[in-house]
Amino acid sequence: EVAIKFLPRRIDVSDEERQRFKLEAQAAAALNHNNIATVYESDEVGDDEFIVMEIIKGESLREKIAKGPLKLDEAMRIATEVAEGLHEAHEHKIVHRDIKPANIMLTTKGQCKIMDFGLAKMAQATLVTKDGTTLGTAAYMSPEQAQGVVVDHRADIWSLGVVLYEMLTGQLPFKGDYEQAVTYSILHEDPEPITGLRTGVPMELERVVDKCLQKEASDRYQGATELLVDLRQCQKSTLNVRTSTAPVVTSRNRYSRWAVFVAAVLFIALVYALFLSRSRPKEIKLGRTKQITNQPGLELYPTISPDGNMIAYSAGAIGQMQMHIYVRQIAGGRSVALTEDIPGDQYWPQWSPDGTAIAYASDGIIYRISALGGIPKRMAEPPNAESWLEFPVWSPDGRYFAYVHISSETVATVRIQSVDGNESRGITDGYELHSLSWSHDGEWIAFVSGNVSFVGVGGITLGNIAPSSIWVVSARGGEPVQVTDNEYLNTSPVWTPDGKYLLYVSNQGGNRDVYQLPIGDSGTPSGPPMRLTAGGLDAHTIHLSTDGKSLAYSVFTKHTNIWSVLIPREGPISGSEAEPVTTGNQIIEGFDVSLDGKWIAFDSNRSGNQDIYRMPIAGGEPEQLTNHRSGDFGPAWSPDGREIVFYSLRNGNRDIFVMSADGRSLQQLTEDPAQDTIPNWAPDGRQILFRSDKTGRSELYLISRETVDLHWGKPGQLTFDGAWLGGWSPDGQLIAINNSNGLSVISPDGGDSRLLVQSTDQPAWIGGWSPDSRTVYYNQADAEGRFSFWSIKAAGGKPKPLLRFDDLNIDNFIDTFIFATDGERFFFISGELESDVWVMELITDE
Incomplete structure (x- = not known):
């Protein structure tokens, strides 16, 4: 049959x-x-074809x-x-x-x-x-x-x-x-x-x-x-x-068999009930929520006082470039500024266990200040000018505090120091460590590795799109344990009072929500994470009260688009003259204008994931070129407009990729475990300049091919004194770079760089060249702290201000280091940042 x-x-x-x-x-x-279903033969009769199976x-x-x-x-x-x-x-x-x-x-x-x-x-x-x-x-x-x-x-x-x-x-x-x-x-x-x-x-x-x-x-x-x-x-x-063996029970009569059976059932039920009570996750129910702040600008990093009555946070307006520490009662009332008259940024406030003091970070130094205000005192400072300290947290007994010592752009160490300053030791190091949380029993410290730019430093760099992972390490030191994946944003861990769970912020469900992760006695996860909030809380950082009944969090939103303005012959002009190039609720982190001035390529999360798009500058619907859940960033056009280079997190770290301008063909250029970012092309299309931290600090590298049709070779290091960004002159003779010293130019063949602009409190960021290769454009804050675009001759001379962002409708947020030019116009990223502090009631089953 x-x-x-x-x-x-x-x-x-x-x-x-x-x-x-x-x-x-x-x-x-x-x-x-x-x-597999057997097929015996196939044949056809006339126009009918069939198989016998x-x-x-x-x-x-x-x-x-x-x-x-x-x-x-x-x-x-x-x-x-x-x-x-x-x-x-x-x-x-x-x-x-x-x-x-x-x-x-x-x-x-x-x-x-x-x-x-x-x-x-x-x-x-x-x-x-x-x-x-x-x-x-x-x-x-x-x-x-x-x-x-x-x-x-x-x-x-x-x-x-x-x-x-x-x-x-x-x-x-x-x-x-x-x-x-x-x-x-x-x-x-x-x-x-x-x-x-x-x-x-x-x-x-x-x-x-x-x-x-x-x-x-x-x-x-x-x-x-x-x-x-x-x-x-x-x-x-x-x-x-499911399989178990049990001894055979013999008895003299039916009564004894039933007695044994009933006793066994009761015993099993008792053991099972005890097992469930110990193994099932603690159910945390969400209660009432209350908005604590609603002022324009940013209110970030909320922490609840040990008695549960007060909340401390950092706040400031974007254009002012400064964050200060404030405290207020959760029940209501006026916020009190603790550090408003103190120069610099103050952020990441942390209450001492007795509630009398608040530790915070400012300009790379850890301070403490009375909860009632007064003169701050230094708790810890970096050993040299090239390093800085961030993210303090107190030990439960108040005798110690931990912080992150950052010795380069990416290498960081978690250190513990006694409050009296007599003891100090490192317990672990790694890539971009931040957001420490000390368990209530003093045994463990949780921290985050990666994407510190999402949390931000001083309220300037915020909301970066990239993955990060949460780790746990013994407060006595030892090998850290990774407790979340590194495929999504996982950040801001806080311990529950019993030390059995971590609450944290993650976007693994699409939006930024709060998750609960059980942690065993060895510091490893004892079960899968569970989402506590749903629907997109848009949480930035969280903090749990000492009794575990209140959760403070900041709700953070960010929208950015590309704007353009004509380059003035004489300046400075106001940023209010700029016009939008892109529109919509999206986050754009990088872009580039094609050499012919007709196209713009940019990364965007307009479809829910950060991908590469292109669109005509004259207007039109953006065309999506990439589609990868790990995110693609920082596109740059080749000189002939046939290719686009970008960096991607497809392999867990940032690597450089090149694709055809229509997105159909793709080639990976770097595969180093380091972070390779922000690529751009040489004018002849045979070299690509990019940034990498493979030496432990940010440097610039070149990767080459003999002709545009041949394969790429291995990267070679160009700079050796640190560099963040670089841009080729149109004639290919020079590369403008910036680092902690300022804005310089260097030959593509290497050698010593020549300083053009000295860094001040704010660095100078390269933005492009004039078509004749004689002028360099850059971005640096002016004497009043306003973002401004400048020009300077490549041969040296006095900087000339061209554009000043003094219109708050435009410069709610101006990306400080991503801007470009087609020779006639400046293109830059501008948008809106907003955050407010909330408190949520948590109800746990005891």
């Missing part, structure tokens, strides 16, 4: 359908496996899922058998391309059979579809199928992950009311965690599904063999949990 499958006989049947039908027969006939009695997996989620062991068994069948197909270089429940049959004996290799494609063969047509059912298609690009066997891994998700939850991970909406979800959204939809699912199994559903094929299982190893391990783990 066999099944005969005919190609539907229609008047409009296409050659493509016939070719695809033949391909199915050829591909499937080459396979012989228990979990094994007839399978039973039900489809789609019919079974329609009845509800499957049992764990059954779902894992089916997934394992499908993976075994796919392994066989992939070994023969065959990709199914349409794995879905309707194409998986369950025989009456319970065996899985993969059906319908009608969409199968010999690996690396030509895709036989019409232009723009994608094969595969939308909800189960991999991102690469949805984009219509070449796929391989890893597309089947993705589809099986979708099927397993659906078996476990009864719903699809990526949904929408129409096909385009489903495709958008596949490309841009993360599925809801399985453990949030169904209890009892092992974390190991959820991790298997998550790995199958990685949007980048290189991040998934690289073959069915790897997937099978993990699936079988999950099956063993589940079996071990």
Whole structure:
């Protein structure tokens, strides 16, 4: 008994359908496996084409899922058998391309059979579809199928992950009311965690599904063999949990058997209840919220006093470039400025355990001031002018405090010092450490690594888009433990009073919300994180009261766009003359204007993720060029306008990539574990200048190719005295650079740099050159502290002010170091920053 499958006989049947039908027969006939439906032969009669295949009695997996989620062991068994069948197909270089429940049959004996290799494609063969047509059912298609690009066997891994998700939850991970909406979800959204939809699912199994559903094929299982190893391990783990042996109980009568049985049940119930009371996460319910501040500008870094009655925070207007410490009662009243008359920025206030003093950071030094105000006293200062101290936190007994000692742009050390200054020691170091929190029992210190520019220093650099991770280290020192991933923003950890949980801010769910993570006695996570707030709290930093009943947080929003203004012959002119180039609720961090002045490329989160876009400067709809969940930044046009260089977090750290101007081809140029950023082109298109911290501090590097058609070589170091940014002169003879000394020029061949502008309290940032290579444009605050654009001759001379930002409608926020020119206009980033302090009531089950 066999099944005969005919190609539907229609008047409009296409050659493509016939070719695809033949391909199915050829591909499937080459396979012989228990979990693949057997194809015996293919043939045609007249205009009818058909295949003869094994007839399978039973039900489809789609019919079974329609009845509800499957049992764990059954779902894992089916997934394992499908993976075994796919392994066989992939070994023969065959990709199914349409794995879905309707194409998986369950025989009456319970065996899985993969059906319908009608969409199968010999690996690396030509895709036989019409232009723009994608094969595969939308909800189960991999991102690469949805984009219509070449796929391989890893597309089947993705589809099986979708099927397993659906078996476990009864719903699809990526949904929408129409096909385009489903495709958008596949490309841009993360599925809801399985453990949030169904209890009892092992974390190991959820991790298997998550790995199958990685949007980048290189991040998934690289073959069915790897997937099978993990699936079988999950099956063993589940079996071990569920299987137990018990002694045989014999008795003289029915009464004794029942007595033993009842006692055993009561004992098991008691043990289970004790287990649940100790192992289940503490439920934290959200109570009332209260807005504490509502003034224009920024109110940041709130902390609650030990008695729970007062709150301290930093505040200041953007244009004033200064933050000061304020305190006020949570119940209401007027804010009192503690440091308003003190020069510089004061930020990151931290109450002493007895509530009498507040520690804070200012200009790289740690101070303390009475909670009632007065003259601040130094607690710790850096050992030299090249380093600085940030992020103080008190020990629970008030005898010590910890802080971050930053010895270069990226290398930092967590140190502990006694309040009397007699003891000081380092406990751990790493990349961009910040946001310390000391557990209430004094045992652990939590901290963040990466993206310190999101938290900000002095309220100037805020809201940077990049991932970061949370770590825990013993206060006595030792090896730190990473407790969150480094794929999302994870920041501002705070300990609960019992030391069993960390609360922190993360955007792993899309928006910035507060999460709860259980921490075991060894400082490692004892369970998965749980989201406490939902809907996008937009939290910046958080602080938990000593009794754990109140959570202070700052709500932070940021929107930036590109503006332009004509370069004046005589200045300075006002920034109020600028006009917007881009509009909308988005964050733009980097951009560049094409050499012909017709196009602008920029990064933006307008679609929810930071990607590269291009648009005509004259106006039009932005065209998205990249789509990667890790984020792409800082695009720069090649001189001929055919390529765009940018940096990306695709590999966990920042690397340099080059793509064609239409985004279709992509090449990675650097793969160093360091942070490689802010690239730009040489005028001949054969070199790219970029910044890297591979030596421990920021320097500039060059990477070259012989011609525009050849591969790139290895990077070479250009500067050796520190450098942040660089820009080529149009004639290629000089590179303008800036560092702590100021603005200089250097030859592309290296050598000593020549200083043009000395740094003041604010650095000078390179912005571009005049078309004749004789003038350098830069950005530096003027004597009144206002952001201003200047020009200076490359040969040296007196700086000339050109543009002054004195209009608060324009310069609520001006990016201090990203601006460009096409020779006729200045282009710069401007936007709005706003934050207010709130307090939320927390209710815990005791």
